[in-house]
Amino acid sequence: MRREYVYRAFERFWHWTQAGMIILLGVTGFEIHGTFAFFGYEQAVRLHSTVAIAFLVLISFAIFWHLSSGEWRQYLPTSTHLRAYIDYYVTGIFRGAPHPTKRTVLSKLNPLQKLVYAGLKVLVIPVMVISGLLYMFYRYPQQYGVTALNIDGLSIIAGFHTLGAFALISFFVAHIYLTTTGHTATSNLKAMVTGYEELEGEDTAQSEEEEEAVKELMES
Ligand code: HEM
Numbered sequence: 001m002r003r004e005y006v007y008r009a010f011e012r013f014w015h016w017t018q019a020g021m022i023i024l025l026g027v028t029g030f031e032i033h034g035t036f037a038f039f040g041y042e043q044a045v046r047l048h049s050t051v052a053i054a055f056l057v058l059i060s061f062a063i064f065w066h067l068s069s070g071e072w073r074q075y076l077p078t079s080t081h082l083r084a085y086i087d088y089y090v091t092g093i094f095r096g097a098p099h100p101t102k103r104t105v106l107s108k109l110n111p112l113q114k115l116v117y118a119g120l121k122v123l124v125i126p127v128m129v130i131s132g133l134l135y136m137f138y139r140y141p142q143q144y145g146v147t148a149l150n151i152d153g154l155s156i157i158a159g160f161h162t163l164g165a166f167a168l169i170s171f172f173v174a175h176i177y178l179t180t181t182g183h184t185a186t187s188n189l190k191a192m193v194t195g196y197e198e199l200e201g202e203d204t205a206q207s208e209e210e211e212e213a214v215k216e217l218m219e220s
Pocket residue numbers: 022023025026027028029030032033034045048049052053055056128129131132133135136137158159161162164165168169
């Protein structure tokens with residue numbers, strides 16, 4: 001095993017802030033939805049709107065960081081080893097089988113993670129943001145209709161927003177479980193806190209080019 005710096009400061013800040021915001025948006029959102037009462041309806045609406053704006057600011061910084069650091073490439077879906085990972089998560093994990101591939105600094109995500117995270121970034125989060133903003137800015141001025149988009153009432157928008165919220169909650173539950181399936185039950189969690197992870201195998205870099213790429217990545 002070797003100790004390597006895999007998650008940089010902004011990445012960890014973004015990850016934990018996003019997690020906190022999504023939990024708060026989920027709790028206040030489902031109170032608005034009528035699932036339970038905790039803050040009180042009005043306070044829940046105020047909190048939901050404030051956290052949503054903060055979430056938008058965070059997303060803007062995160063987009064900038066992903067583009068400027070080149071980290072967006074980590075999320076490009078691939079079918080290589082996809083089948084092996086599906087088999088691993090369906091059966092292998094319960095037999096204590098090893099992960100089909102080793103994690104490296106240049107390839108932090110396995111093919112299933114790439115698919116799921118890319119889906120969140122290009123589908124679920126945009127659906128939440130767009131439906132949330134439509135909800136926020138069109139509900140009150142126009143009363144019952146999103147006239148600019150020729151939509152009668154907010155039920156379609158609320159439907160998309162609530163569906164996205166269920167997708168995020170499902171992801172959240174699976175995500176928490178999967179974080180415990182690393183080298184030890186808490187190794188993935190520790191890595192996202194400290195930035196350092198225990199990785200299997202010898203050195204990450206296989207060639208001079210890769211070594212250069214890792215160096216550049218760490219310096220950016
Ligand atoms: C930038 C992102 C977001 C914006 C702008 C936004 C905005 C809004 C607004 C304006 C409402 C309606 C409040 C009212 O009725 O007065 C709402 C409701 C709601 N939001 Fe969000 N939201 C966002 C993200 C989220 C996230 C991430 C979640 C879940 C994790 C979530 C879950 C909900 C739920 C469940 C409702 C109630 C839907 C209903 O029953 O009609 N929202 N949101």
